[in-house]
Amino acid sequence: MKVKVHSILQLKEILGGKDVEIIVPDGTNVSGLLAGMVEIWGDSLSPHIFKPQSDEVLPYIRLMINGTAIQSLDGMETILNDGDEVLLIPLAAGG
Amino acid sequence: MYSGGYTGKILRVNLTSKTAQEEKLPLAVAKDFIGGAGLGMKYLFDEVKPGTDALGPDNKLIFAPGPFTGTSIPCASRMAVVGKSPLTGAVGNALTGGYFPAELKFAGWDAVIVEGKAEKPTWVSIKDSSVRFHDAGSLWGTMTFDCQQMIKDNLNDQNTRIICIGPAGERLSKIACIINERRAAGRKGLGAVMGSKNLKAIAVRGTGKVAITSEEKYRAARSEMLKAFKESPVLYSAFSPAGTPMVVDLTGALGILSAKNWSATGEFVPVDQLGLDAQNTRKIGKEHCYDCPVGCSQMKLAKTGPYAGILTEGPEFETIYSFGTQTGVVNLDAVIAADRLADELGLDSMSAGVTIGFAMELFERGILTPADTGGIDLKFGNDQAMMMVLRMMAFREGIGDLLADGTRVAAMKIGKGSEKYAMHIKGLELPAYDVRGAKAHGLNYATAYTGADHNRGYAFQEIFGIPVPWEVDRLSIEGKGKLTKWNQDVRAATCDCATMCAFMLDTALPATSTQNTSALLEAVTGLIFTPDEIQKVGERLNNLAKVFNIREGFTRTDDTFPERLMTEPLKDGASKGQVITKDDLKKMLDEYYTERGWDTQTGVPTRAKLEELGLSTAADLLGV
Numbered sequence: 103m104k105v106k107v108h109s110i111l112q113l114k115e116i117l118g119g120k121d122v123e124i125i126v127p128d129g130t131n132v133s134g135l136l137a138g139m140v141e142i143w144g145d146s147l148s149p150h151i152f153k154p155q156s157d158e159v160l161p162y163i164r165l166m167i168n169g170t171a172i173q174s175l176d177g178m179e180t181i182l183n184d185g186d187e188v189l190l191i192p193l194a195a196g197g
Numbered sequence: 198m199y200s201g202g203y204t205g206k207i208l209r210v211n212l213t214s215k216t217a218q219e220e221k222l223p224l225a226v227a228k229d230f231i232g233g234a235g236l237g238m239k240y241l242f243d244e245v246k247p248g249t250d251a252l253g254p255d256n257k258l259i260f261a262p263g264p265f266t267g268t269s270i271p272c273a274s275r276m277a278v279v280g281k282s283p284l285t286g287a288v289g290n291a292l293t294g295g296y297f298p299a300e301l302k303f304a305g306w307d308a309v310i311v312e313g314k315a316e317k318p319t320w321v322s323i324k325d326s327s328v329r330f331h332d333a334g335s336l337w338g339t340m341t342f343d344c345q346q347m348i349k350d351n352l353n354d355q356n357t358r359i360i361c362i363g364p365a366g367e368r369l370s371k372i373a374c375i376i377n378e379r380r381a382a383g384r385k386g387l388g389a390v391m392g393s394k395n396l397k398a399i400a401v402r403g404t405g406k407v408a409i410t411s412e413e414k415y416r417a418a419r420s421e422m423l424k425a426f427k428e429s430p431v432l433y434s435a436f437s438p439a440g441t442p443m444v445v446d447l448t449g450a451l452g453i454l455s456a457k458n459w460s461a462t463g464e465f466v467p468v469d470q471l472g473l474d475a476q477n478t479r480k481i482g483k484e485h486c487y488d489c490p491v492g493c494s495q496m497k498l499a500k501t502g503p504y505a506g507i508l509t510e511g512p513e514f515e516t517i518y519s520f521g522t523q524t525g526v527v528n529l530d531a532v533i534a535a536d537r538l539a540d541e542l543g544l545d546s547m548s549a550g551v552t553i554g555f556a557m558e559l560f561e562r563g564i565l566t567p568a569d570t571g572g573i574d575l576k577f578g579n580d581q582a583m584m585m586v587l588r589m590m591a592f593r594e595g596i597g598d599l600l601a602d603g604t605r606v607a608a609m610k611i612g613k614g615s616e617k618y619a620m621h622i623k624g625l626e627l628p629a630y631d632v633r634g635a636k637a638h639g640l641n642y643a644t645a646y647t648g649a650d651h652n653r654g655y656a657f658q659e660i661f662g663i664p665v666p667w668e669v670d671r672l673s674i675e676g677k678g679k680l681t682k683w684n685q686d687v688r689a690a691t692c693d694c695a696t697m698c699a700f701m702l703d704t705a706l707p708a709t710s711t712q713n714t715s716a717l718l719e720a721v722t723g724l725i726f727t728p729d730e731i732q733k734v735g736e737r738l739n740n741l742a743k744v745f746n747i748r749e750g751f752t753r754t755d756d757t758f759p760e761r762l763m764t765e766p767l768k769d770g771a772s773k774g775q776v777i778t779k780d781d782l783k784k785m786l787d788e789y790y791t792e793r794g795w796d797t798q799t800g801v802p803t804r805a806k807l808e809e810l811g812l813s814t815a816a817d818l819l820g821v
Contacts, residue, residue, distance in 0.1 A: 108450060111447075114446075162430055162661075164662040169451075169452060169771035171670060174670050174672075189451075191662070193435075193661060194431065194436075194443045194444060194447040195443070195704040196439075197441055197651070197655065197660060
């Protein structure tokens, strides 16, 4: 199935565009999606998402599925569906 | 009496009598309100009677930096300007940075209180303890940048710091601002208060320095703060080079970047044209406020069409919204030009853009016609129409006169159901965040004592996802009353009173801002506050401001939203389907008032709460 990852700022630069489509197996959860993305983008992406030498997501990285924060779903275990839009948002400031 | 931070002196300038008087800053005021907006609120409450005409001689303007201003604490050259707002009728409070606040402290003043009305246009110069009144006849009518240069030339001192008004303030536009270099004390129409007093400008020059009580504690506290700056995951790495425009991208992704008078949020998302990447194509440099190591202000140069060659400091995120997404204008060079023009005219770029967007929706709906606009095709997206109307607003020409006092007044004059599209709360035009997708941010808009003001209680938990003091769901209404009280009280104390740039606290010190303020206050002033007592200062300010507003006739019914936010769910984007119903608002308000210790039926502070905060006199005046 396909999911769309929408990112901004430095994450957008790393992924090469604000919207990228990623093909993942049916039943993939958020954790699996991020692991798959690290396989594609490697070390250029990993330190911007995960704590050093860890698969724990940095505390200020936000993940949302169709606008809803994963904390309000099943967290990293949230199962993705075909066509989902995943927001991958780094910390910003200002306003 | 004061060993550091404070000069202990207030300057009272009476324009009617052309006199200037030095007064002592009571220690109790410093202890209860710290400085800045708190100090201003205290004097406004005590000296401006209920029902005072905001544009009459009995209103006052208090210019108040804080005890950190003028020290080498980074990002502390901030100053509150406080008076009764002609736009809202409530407390008006606008903060500004740059160099003027520090210079005022170097001149020896903790605050300047301006009262009365000059017989004819006047400007005032302050050099240390010397105050002079000047005829502003030749300055009246000038744009703000020229005005400042003319004063510098007059004084033969290019380092004099100046605040002034432009044509909008002279014509008493209720959305006129006060300009300070290329920055602004922007909101609530305080520029019109200066205009009503025939006060064109204040120039200040100081030769003193701000004392520090304990150099050892000061070095330690300052180092701790700078360490937090360095450790911030965003401050130097992203915010310094990008500034506030990055929030265009963020709010666009979250589906809360308000567009076309809040009718198309989530549908019309011109991030490619107005977001950070586009902004960087116009960036030619950056600016710093006094003693700021970050320098978030981005200098931009318009490059195309009739706007080519126009330079501005900005536009900041809020102005990209007001002259961009709100009006449907996606020509970045037009937004740059509008930002510069608004500053030159002395118009609040936020309220001005929102008001033009409001007029555009009325025009598209046929409520305003070409006969009303003088033939201007005032459709969404027409940048040249926007520029024309912006100028006309400042000079009160044609359709500009109708719009010069903001959306609420314009809707009252226009009628025909236009109030439904007037995006304001208590008369103050809405900031950029579409709060249907950020509920605590919305509750702050509804309850802030200055009207729809994101700066009174910014919900960085919802906007940036910072889990301090706890993690929240931006789309839920649960717990948002408690969170909003925390946001409003902490920000009031640490940013508005101390005074300190809010961007630094949000990006580097969200979890330790009260501890930071406490440590710095002890080091600089010798006054001891626990972090809880710091927060209590903010609560005291918010309560006193609430009582001021109640005395002006505000009730619970004023803590509300424009109808659109409560009846029209967002149609697309990452916040699709979100709305804040009247029932949602009622639930959030009930929780908020309960957390504040206010009567949930009326929203009036209880005597017990006011006495707890040492505000029994306010309770007496309120009759509770």
